[in-house]
Amino acid sequence: MIQENVLTWFLACRTTDVPDNGGVCVKYHDDQIALFNFSRRGEWYATQNMCPHRMQMAISRGMIGTQNSEPKVACPFHKKTFSLSTGKCLSGDDCGDLKTYPVKIENDLVYIGIEE
Amino acid sequence: MKIVVIGNGMVGYKFCEKLTAKAQSGQFEIVVFGEEIRPAYDRVHLSEYFAGKTAEDLTMAGLDWYEEKNIKLYLGDPISYIDREQKTVRSHHGITESYDYLILATGSAAFVPPIPGVEKEGVFIYRTIEDLELMTAYAKKAKTGAVIGGGLLGLEAAKAMIDLGVTNTHVIEFAPRLMPRQIDEAGSNILKAKLESLGLSIHTSKNTSGILGDQFINGMQFSDDTKLDVDMLVISAGIKPRDELAKLAGLETGHRGGIVVNDKLATADQFIFAIGECALHGGMIYGLVAPGYEMAEVVAANLMGGDKSFTGFDMSTKLKLIGVDVASFGDPFVSHTEGRSIVLEDSMKGVYKRINISNDGKYLLGGILVGDADAYNMLLQTSKNKVVLPPNPEDVILGARGGSGGEGGAGITSLPDDALICSCESVSKGDICQAVCDGNETMDAVKKCTKAGTGCGGCVPMVKDLITHTLKSQGKYVRNVLCEHFNYSRQELYDLVKVHKLMTFDEVLNKLGTGDGCELCKPPVASILASLWNEMILAKGNDTAQDSNDRFLANIQKGGTYSVVPRIPGGEITPEKLIVIGEVARKYNLYTKITGGQRIDLFGAHVSDLPAIWSELIAAGFESGHAYGKALRTVKSCVGSTWCRFGLHDSVSFAIRIEERYRGLRAPHKLKSAVSGCIRECAEAQSKDFGIIATEKGWNLYVCGNGGSKPQHALLLATDLDSETCIKYIDRFLMFYIKTADPLTRTATWLNKMEGGIDYLKNVVINDSLGIAGQLEAEMQLLVDNYKCEWKEAVENPEIRKRFSHFVNAPEVKDPSITFEPMREQKKAKEWK
Incomplete structure (x- = not known):
């Protein structure tokens, strides 16, 4: 039997609520999701908001950018960097990775995909 | 082939690392037994555990590393028996493993002299993380502490005591001087004076004869009939090789301990090797990590079929003891028949330098550096490689005199390619230059490729110089470019x-x-x-x-809340404004603290409260203090001539004028300033990026001072200035810094890197040697004229104000993960993991 992961698309906010090339934090029940509008690349990303290094709710306030074309975010606390596409820690130490979520835009509204 | 390693300390680990790096996977089956419950950690930097490093930070490699390398690791399970006939070992828990080769890396234990009373509670040794944990718990109730042993480890332990809050700490040394193996009497005296100025009490030629107290230690008795009241004691009187297992197995050991090994590090049994501090080679125990690593290299290489030998090791060391540099290299104590010494002793600055030179004046044999060991790497290489000294050998410790610039003595260029730059990982100059030629053009890349600088880190400055030098010699223009996106400095x-x-x-x-x-x-x-x-x-x-702090115009703190610092120019504030700060803090439940810069910091603000907090502060006449920015922070002042009976000028008024002129000025790094009203210097202006001190005739202007991790006194730029000229010079100085410094470079570091140093800077600022003074002043005036309080703009702009919420889809909800803990009638952030 083929098991399919069912995605629930959750309406997070309007596209204009998220600053260009920056992030915001989205409340989803008791979870916190960091949502990024990488407008320079025309891309949207979502990850967990908690930085696994010191368990701080801060990823959404991090600066985003690229490293060899890989989109990434830097936690404001100690500048640990994580890939926005895979969530993998790029800082060369094993502080843990970020969970990532799919994002879709429809009619200027931002939806985040949650696996049920 | 199966290898069993007994001991999982730094050397035991290094052996595994070296062997697995050389071998093909599956070539060796490696089994390691460790007595401690943790995998190998960095014992050299143990005292950093008190300075905030965790056990995890100190770990050499995590458990997953052992797994990845297919190494079977038993922790908390020491070997209790070696059966040399059957070639098996049996552990304390009863595990038996056979071996083809056995590596003893059992290390050493603290040597505890047989003083009556050493068993009392409150007496500690300084060796493992467990020891540190025990000390930490006990130190909470201790006020006075002592350390037996004024050697390298003893002084480290004394530092640890201070870090633990036992500020009244005594060091007891049996020998007539500190660090008797490394430095001479004169060097010890300088070191002693320095350590005493930092609050340690040093007693030399003192023999402890008893430890007083009933169940708990409460004092020490000395053989000269004196006593000392202490609440806790750390014994750090040397090491004792762990050779009991080898003895039990019938292997030869030395009279004073240590497993006897030959140049291949083999014991009397050709299938058993001993490495590190448990090995006795040529009658010597090597109590440093670098020779232990070299031993690991020799055995690993020979197991791979190589033919390496260990023929002794240079015991040169450089370390920082409680902020004081101490180094000794080569032969530090040359006798009169073997050579002559040149000595520089500066008791004002607390610097002692001694170099020992061959009788013909050509070669450097060794030396001692206390208080300033910047020249250590260069001197060590000069002596090791027998580089011929310059005609005036004193230049190597005094620097070339008369005129600025010049490398002073022999530079890195004169070193031969086989000169060992990183002794921890035995990396030569040739290896590093080759790595750079192969395209590893940054420190990180060279570290990764050669491992140089990954041990004690002492060689890093030299490796950096070698990278720069090699790139330059290839005709490459060396610049600090920002990152992969900008190929510009x-x-x-x-x-x-x-x-x-x-x-x-x-x-x-x-x-x-x-x-x-x-x-x-x-x-x-x-x-x-x-x-x-x-x-x-x-x-x-x-x-x-x-950066995050600038984006939210506040400093992010533990837990994700922010702190708020209103500007209080010159530290002058009215009672009315104090009340407003108090009311705001009470209303928004903020922790309040006076800062080092004569301001008040309000901690624990939710991001969504920041605009409201600032609206109230601005309404009361406050403006942003820019504590979050790489910008002018504060201009500290003493009370000056308006009240002080010594004051020459009104330092508060001048400080306010300076602070209001440069408020909001963004720079490569933060800027701090101070104004003192007389030579007593109560505002500590000489520790600031620019500091002003009143004189009979006007103001003296000092620049490029720094507190922080690497304190540096400011240097005198100009004397007896009137207020207008003083401001003109500061305009020029600051603009020149802003235009030319690298990112995140404080003025002190900027000046240190500047060719020509303070003389060059004086020429630019005072004599306008570059012809840009007028331009610098105009640029500064533009910035001054454009100043607006950015918090005022932020709270008045609805678009900007909107960004100050935690949840974009629930702006009224605060981050529920933020929690505080009560402390002394206020609150503190919850400790993070």
Whole structure:
């Protein structure tokens, strides 16, 4: 039997609520999701908001950018960097990775995909 | 082939690392037994455990590393028996493993002299993380402490005691001087004076005869009939090789301990090797990590079929003891028949340098450095490689005199290729230069490729010099470019942004860079834009190019709350304004603390409360203190001539004028200043980026001082200035710094790197040697004229104000993960993991 992961698309906010090339934090029940509008690349990303290094709710306030074309975010606390596409820690130490979520835009509204 | 390693300390680990790096996977089956419950950790930097490093930070490699390398690791399970006939070992828990080769890396234990009373509670040794944990718990109730042993480890332990809050700490040394193996009497005296000025009490030629107290230690008795009251004691009187297992197995050991090994590190049994501090080679125990690593290398290489020998090791060391540099190299105590010494002793600065020179004056045999060991690497290489000394050998410790610049003595260029630069990992100059030629052009790349600088880190400055030198010799122009997106240094970028009149991060990136930017280039570019145009930093889409603190105009703190610092120019504040701060703090439940810069910091503000907090503060006449920015922070002042009976001028008024002139000024790094009303210097102006001290005739201006991790006194730039000239010089100085410094470089470091140093800077600022003084002043005036309080702009702009919420889809909800703990009638952030 083929098991399919069912995605629930959750309406997070309007596209204009998220600053260009920056992030915001989205409340989803008791979870916190960091949502990024990488407008320079025309891309949207979502990850967990908690930085696994010191368990701080801060990823959404991090600066985003690229490293060899890989989109990434830097936690404001100690500048640990994580890939926005895979969530993998790029800082060369094993502080843990970020969970990532799919994002879709429809009619200027931002939806985040949650696996049920 | 199966290898069993007994001991999982630094050397035991290094052996595994070296062997697995050389071998093909599956070539060796490796089994390791460790007595401690943790995998090998960095014992050399043990005292950093008190300075905030965790056990995890100190770990050499995590358990997953052992797994990845297929090494079977038993922790908390020492070997209790070696059966040499059957070639098996049996552990304390009863595990039996056979071996083809057995490596003893059992290390050493603290040597505890047989003093009556050593068993009392409150007496500790200093060896493992467990020891430190026990000390930490006990130190809470101790006020006075002592350390037996004034050697390298003993002084480290004394530092640990101070870090633990036992500020009244005594060091008891049996020998007539400190660090008797490394330094001579004169060096010890300088070191002693330095350590005493830091609060330690040092007793030499003192023999402890008893430890007093009933169950708990409460004092020490000495053989000269004196006593000392102490609450806790750490014994650090040397090491004792762990050779009991070898003895039990019938292997030869030394009279004073240690497993006897030959040049191959083999014991009397050809299938058993001993490495590290448990091995006795040529009658010597090597109590340092570097020779232990070399032993590991020899055995690992020979197991791979090599033919390496261990023939002794240079015991030169350099370390920082409680902030004081101490180094000794080669033969530090040459006798009169073997050579002559040149000694520099400066009891004012607390510097002692001794170099020992061969009788013909040609070679450096060894030496001692106390208080300033910057020349250590160079001197060590000069002596090791028998580099011929310059005609005036004293130059190597005094520096070339008369005129600035010059490398002073023999430079890295004169070293032969086989000169060992990193002794921890035995990496030669040739290895490093080759790595650079192969394209490893940064410190990180060279570290990765050669491992140089990954041990004690002492050689890092030299490796950096070698990288720069090698690149230069290949005709490459060496610059500090920002990152992969900008192939320019900060100074170049500053000029280009100005010429092209670029106003936003995106414009700068489109015109001058490639790709999408990152956390390395965004803040410096945003800072350049602010330094050039002084526009609101959150406008025009520049908000997301700001570092987190600048983006929210507040300092992010543990737990994700922010702190708020209103500007209090010169530290002068009215009772009315104090009341407002108190009321705001009470209303928003903030922790309040007076800062080092004569201001008040309010901690624990939710991001969504920041605009409301600032609205109230602004209504009361406050403005941003820029504590979050790489900008002017505070201009501290003493009370000056208006009240003080010694004051020469009104330092408070001048401090306020200076602070209001430069408030909001964005720079490559933060800027601090102070004004003192007389030579007593109560405002500590000489520790600031620019400091002003009143004289009978006017003001003395000091520049490029620094507190922080590497304190440096400011240097005198100009004397007896009137107020207008003083401000003119500061304008020029600050603008010149803003235009030319690398990102995150304080003025002190900027000056240290400047060719020509303070003389050159004086020429630029006072004599206008570059002909840019007028331009610098005009640029500064533009910034001063453009100043606006950015918090006022933020709270008045609904678009900006909207960004100050935690949840975009629930702006009224605060981050529920934020929790506080009560402390002394206020609160503190919850400790993070």
